[in-house]
Structure formats: C-alpha cells, structure tokens
Amino acid sequence: MTVPAVANGSGHTASSSTASSSQNDAGHHAAAFQGFSTKAIHIGSEPNPATGAVIPPISLSSTFAQDGIGNHKGYEYSRSGNPNRDSFERAVAALENGTRGLAFSSGSAVTATILNSMPAGSHVVSVNDVYGGTYRYFTKVATASQGITTSFVQMDGAKDEVKERVNQAIRKETSLVWIETPTNPTLRVIDVPLIVSLVRSHPLASPDVKIVVDNTFMSPWFQNPLDLGADLVMHSVTKYLNGHSDVVMGIAALNDDEWADRLAFLQNSIGAVPSPFDSWLALRGLKTLSLRMKAHGESALAIAQYLDSHPAIETVIYPGLPSHPGHEVARRQVTKRARSAHTASTESGAFPYGGMVSFRLKVDPSDDAPADKVLSSLRIFTLAESLGGVESLIELPSKMTHGSVALEDRIRLGIGHNLIRVSVGLEETSDLIEDLRQALAAAGL
Ligand SMILES: *Cc1c(COP(=O)(O)O)cnc(C)c1O
Numbered sequence: 001m002t003v004p005a006v007a008n009g010s011g012h013t014a015s016s017s018t019a020s021s022s023q024n025d026a027g028h029h030a031a032a033f034q035g036f037s038t039k040a041i042h043i044g045s046e047p048n049p050a051t052g053a054v055i056p057p058i059s060l061s062s063t064f065a066q067d068g069i070g071n072h073k074g075y076e077y078s079r080s081g082n083p084n085r086d087s088f089e090r091a092v093a094a095l096e097n098g099t100r101g102l103a104f105s106s107g108s109a110v111t112a113t114i115l116n117s118m119p120a121g122s123h124v125v126s127v128n129d130v131y132g133g134t135y136r137y138f139t140k141v142a143t144a145s146q147g148i149t150t151s152f153v154q155m156d157g158a159k160d161e162v163k164e165r166v167n168q169a170i171r172k173e174t175s176l177v178w179i180e181t182p183t184n185p186t187l188r189v190i191d192v193p194l195i196v197s198l199v200r201s202h203p204l205a206s207p208d209v210k211i212v213v214d215n216t217f218m219s220p221w222f223q224n225p226l227d228l229g230a231d232l233v234m235h236s237v238t239k240y241l242n243g244h245s246d247v248v249m250g251i252a253a254l255n256d257d258e259w260a261d262r263l264a265f266l267q268n269s270i271g272a273v274p275s276p277f278d279s280w281l282a283l284r285g286l287k288t289l290s291l292r293m294k295a296h297g298e299s300a301l302a303i304a305q306y307l308d309s310h311p312a313i314e315t316v317i318y319p320g321l322p323s324h325p326g327h328e329v330a331r332r333q334v335t336k337r338a339r340s341a342h343t344a345s346t347e348s349g350a351f352p353y354g355g356m357v358s359f360r361l362k363v364d365p366s367d368d369a370p371a372d373k374v375l376s377s378l379r380i381f382t383l384a385e386s387l388g389g390v391e392s393l394i395e396l397p398s399k400m401t402h403g404s405v406a407l408e409d410r411i412r413l414g415i416g417h418n419l420i421r422v423s424v425g426l427e428e429t430s431d432l433i434e435d436l437r438q439a440l441a442a443a444g445l
Pocket residue numbers: 106107108109131133134180184214216217235236237238239248249250
C-alpha cells in the first residue's frame with residue numbers, strides 16, 4: 001500500500017517526508033535533522049499543522065473520511081495506514097538510514113512477514129544461536145506452511161572457518177540469509193560485511209538473496225546494519241526501541257522499494273499491525289534512545305569489568321571487553337557516534353557495546369543451585385525474561401529463555417546452569433554492582 005505524502009508530513013516513507021510539500025515544516029527543516037537524537041526527536045513528530053500540537057495526537061479512528069471517492073488525505077483504513085504507525089515507521093527508518101519503515105504488532109510478526117515474502121520451497125541460511133522464536137518460526141512454521149528449509153550455521157569464529165561454513169550452506173534455492181548479532185545469550189559477534197561479501201560472491205547465490213540483520217540487541221544507536229551491507233534491519237521494538245517494558249511491537253527498515261512494497265502488501269494482507277497507542281508510546285520511547293543506550297552501555301561495561309575482577313566468576317561475556325573473541329569485529333562494526341561518545345579512559349581498549357552482559361559462575365555447569373541462590377538473593381535486579389527496559393533484569397537462560405533448546409545444543413552453545421544473563425537497566429551503576437556483590441556473597445561465592 002502506498003500512501004501519498006500529505007501536507008502534515010504523514011507520508012509512508014522517510015524520503016517522502018523530506019521530499020514532500022513545501023507547506024510542511026518538516027520539509028523546510030529536514031536538512032537540519034542530521035544527528036541521531038535530532039532525528040529521533042523530530043522525525044515523525046512534526047508540529048500538527050491544524051492545531052500546532054508539538055506531540056502527535058493518538059489517532060484512534062479506524063477509518064478516514066474521503067472528500068470524494070478515492071480522494072483522501074493519505075489514510076483510508078487504519079490497518080492499511082495510521083498516522084501514529086506512520087510517524088514511528090518514518091522515525092525508525094531515519095535512524096537506521098533506511099527509506100522505508102514497516103511496523104508490526106511484534107518482532108515475531110516482522111519475522112513471519114519477512115518469511116512470507118520468500119518463495120515457497122526456498123532455503124534460508126541462519127546464524128545458529130538465533131532468537132528462540134525465530135528458530136521456532138523457521139523450523140515449525142515456515143517449513144510446514146511454505147516448505148522452506150533452514151540451515152543453521154555458526155557465523156562467528158576464525159574467518160577461514162566462517163567462510164567455509166557459509167559457503168557450504170548456500171544453495172541455488174537460498175532466498176534469505178538471517179543474521180543476529182550479537183547472539184543471545186552468549187553474545188557472539190557476527191562480522192556482517194564478511195557474511196555479505198560471502199553471499200554476494202557465491203557462485204550459486206542468486207543476486208536476489210536477501211540479507212536480514214536482527215538488530216534488537218544493539219539498537220540503531222550502536223549498529224546500523226544497512227550501512228554494513230544488509231538489505232533489511234529488523235527490531236523487536238519491545239526491547240530497546242520502546243525501552244520501557246510496556247509495549248510489544250516490531251519494525252523492519254530497508255531501502256529496497258520493491259521488497260518494501262511487497263512487505264507493505266503483506267503487512268496489510270496479514271494484518272499484524274500495531275495499535276495507534278502502542279505506536280505512540282514507542283515513538284515517545286524512541287526520543288530518548290541515544291541517552292538510554294549511552295547509559296545502558298556505560299553501566300554494562302562497568303558491571304562487566306566488576307564481574308571480571310570477581311574471583312567467583314569464571315567468564316564474563318561482553319563484546320566491549322578486549323577478552324571477548326569478537327572484540328575486534330565489534331570495534332569495527334559499532335557506529336562511530338557510539339565509539340566517540342565513550343570518553344572514559346580507553347587504555348584497556350574496552351568500550352560500551354550494548355547493555356547485555358552474560359557471565360558464568362565458577363561452579364559445575366550441570367548444577368543450578370548456585371545460580372538459583374544468586375538470583376533469589378538480588379534486591380534490585382528483577383528475575384525475568386526480556387530485555388532492553390529501564391529496569392535491570394536477570395535470568396538463567398538454561399531454564400528460562402533457552403529452556404526449550406535441546407540439552408546437547410545448549411552444551412554446544414555453552415549455555416550451562418552456571419550461565420547468567422543480565423539486561424543492565426538505568427538504575428545507578430553503583431547500586432547494581434553492590435546488589436551483585438551482596439547476592440554473590442549470599443550464595444557463598
Ligand atoms: C524479543 C526478540 C524477538 C521477538 O520479538 P517480540 O517482540 O517478542 O515478538 C526477536 N529477536 C530478538 C533478538 C529478540 O530479543
């Protein structure tokens with residue numbers, strides 16, 4: 001569905017908002033919207049031309065009056081297009097350096113719609129420890145409904161080995177390559193430009209193979225996959241983009257108009273669209289994304305360094321630490337703005353790289369009692385799945401987010417009962433470190 005850009009700046013695409021009418025304030029000022037936060041705060045939030053409202057009203061109407069048949073102001077029916085969804089789509093597209101944004105009722109609905117745009121009987125190459133719901137969609141839904149098969153490939157590690165594994169997995173039926181970086185919960189960093197070059201130079205690969213990056217863990221503040229060569233970037237908005245643990249939503253951003261038109265057609269046909277209120281809340285959350293991500297990153301780095309120095313911790317997994325095997329790839333791949341925002345001493349080479357930290361207790365990985373004691377002794381961290389909110393969350397992947405992964409796969413991926421995952425929130429870092437210290441002490445560690 002293509003909705004023409006209208007005077008109040010509610011066109012469907014980031015480019016239409018900048019190229020749209022000259023009565024449009026946003027049109028006048030678009031060239032000034034250069035920096036990340038300037039875009040996050042202003043794109044999609046242009047003052048309402050009718051009332052002057054600085055924040056877009058919540059447009060609950062399910063339908064829109066037409067002046068004559070087919071003569072409307074850019075909206076007909078809210079499933080096909082809604083002003084609040086549109087605002088959010090334009091804002092995220094701009095932050096991901098894409099021209100098109102398409103919002104959905106969840107991150108999982110983005111995945112489902114992308115898969116629905118692939119030919120029946122085609123083949124997917126996916127990173128091996130992909131998000132559980134994505135794994136489930138590939139193996140239990142896309143196979144049954146579209147005859148799509150998926151090869152799961154370890155995409156991190158020595159360059160030669162990655163090359164060999166990816167080259168072996170690609171077939172002439174391959175239609176989609178699915179990357180998630182860093183992965184979850186073991187935070188493996190995938191070299192996106194390397195994977196892109198392997199796909200593009202593969203003798204069997206069609207030039208139409210689409211490369212998707214799930215950027216949920218980094219957010220566009222830390223990582224812009226379209227700039228790294230991906231065709232589409234997707235997010236579970238539920239996590240950092242909204243950032244306040246009160247919305248379930250998803251979004252895709254891309255520059256490929258033909259594919260975007262097809263996805264927009266499916267968005268309208270399948271109808272897994274977000275509500276106006278959720279779109280409005282997510283746009284509100286998005287305005288502070290850079291402040292939140294900077295704080296999540298600085299605090300996660302400090303916590304990773306604290307845990308690294310603790311005698312009861314066997315390994316700390318944080319790509320910003322020089323000890324992480326993907327540290328150099330992380331350094332190359334992180335946005336310049338995120339690198340230069342970190343002004344603390346860089347003597348150690350460490351830098352903030354998102355707000356997720358995983359660590360292993362120095363105990364038997366088949367015994368869940370020590371982790372259970374640590375987790376139940378915490379006072380600030382909430383024991384919960386999910387991530388990316390202002391509040392710190394902690395979980396045991398082996399029994400919670402990754403409980404359904406087969407034991408042998410969990411062992412191979414290093415997800416024992418001693419592996420703990422933290423989503424570092426925005427509380428005072430010193431309080432969080434003290435909470436971890438007392439909980440480790442309470443567990444006798
Ligand atoms: C949560 C999550 C999803 C799924 O998003 P929902 O909004 O929960 O449907 C996809 N990918 C990653 C990396 C996630 O963390």
